[in-house]
Amino acid sequence: MALSFPSLPKLSGRTVAVLAAAGALAVGAVAAGASKDQPAASPSMDAPAAAPPQAAPAADTNSARTAAAAAALPQCRSAMLVPVNRSWGIPMPSVYGSASTYCNLMYGDDPHRGSTVFGDPDTAIRILQRNLNFCYGTKLAVDGVYGSNTRAVVKTVQRRHKLVADGIYGPKTRSAMNWRLYSMATRSWSKGCSSPL
Incomplete structure (x- = not known):
């Protein structure tokens, strides 16, 4: 009689990387605790049992992922007219150079x-603030400072566009939000806003 096993779900590259990192940490912890000269300590009857690890709350996990994703992107330090x-x-914030x-x-x-002083993030922030207004x-005060008021409006x-409300202006927010268009030919602004991206 042949055994049949259910098919396993395919894992994304990110999930595989997280699992590999967790496995490496576990192996490293075991290797660090074990030594050729010393036997592994056995739990005594008097010592209380360690509490099982608890999963981090979903909100903490999402905010950690958001922070990691934000750190991976460069700061908008310029502005350009995207055709x-x-x-x-x-006109929208862009990468310097x-x-x-x-x-x-x-x-x-x-x-x-950070330590990078090239570019003009003040202009990038002002472009965003004017568009939000x-x-x-x-x-918003168009002051070129990404303060608590700007963050609250971005949230x-x-x-409104059903994105994670983290208050960080990034590629997903850029693509979802409405923008006012500018014509270089007539040097005029559109009367309304749209989301053409």
Whole structure:
């Protein structure tokens, strides 16, 4: 009689990497605790049993993932006009010295994050603040500082577009939110906002 086993779900590359890291940590901990000269300690009857490890709350896990993802992206330190069609473009935060808008802005960007002093994050933040004011009717001070008010408005926009409300402006928020368009040919702004990305 042949045994049949249920098929296992396919794991994503990220899941495999997390499992591999956890396995490596466990092997390292066992290797560090074991020594050729000393036998492994056995639990005594008097010592209380260690409590089983508890899983981290989902909110903590999500915020840790969000923080890790934000740290992996560069800070928006410039602004550029991203073409939508022949006549219209969107002014938006971008990476300094690049045509990429795959960057982020977060609470405390005033004006540079980390040790990098190149670029102009003040302009990137002002572009975002002006757009939030026009397209979402907010009344942010256009001051070039990603403070608590800017973060709160970004969270509101993220909730409105059904994104994780972490208050970090990044690629997902950029692609979901509405933008005011600008025409270089006529040097005029659109009367409304849209999400053409």
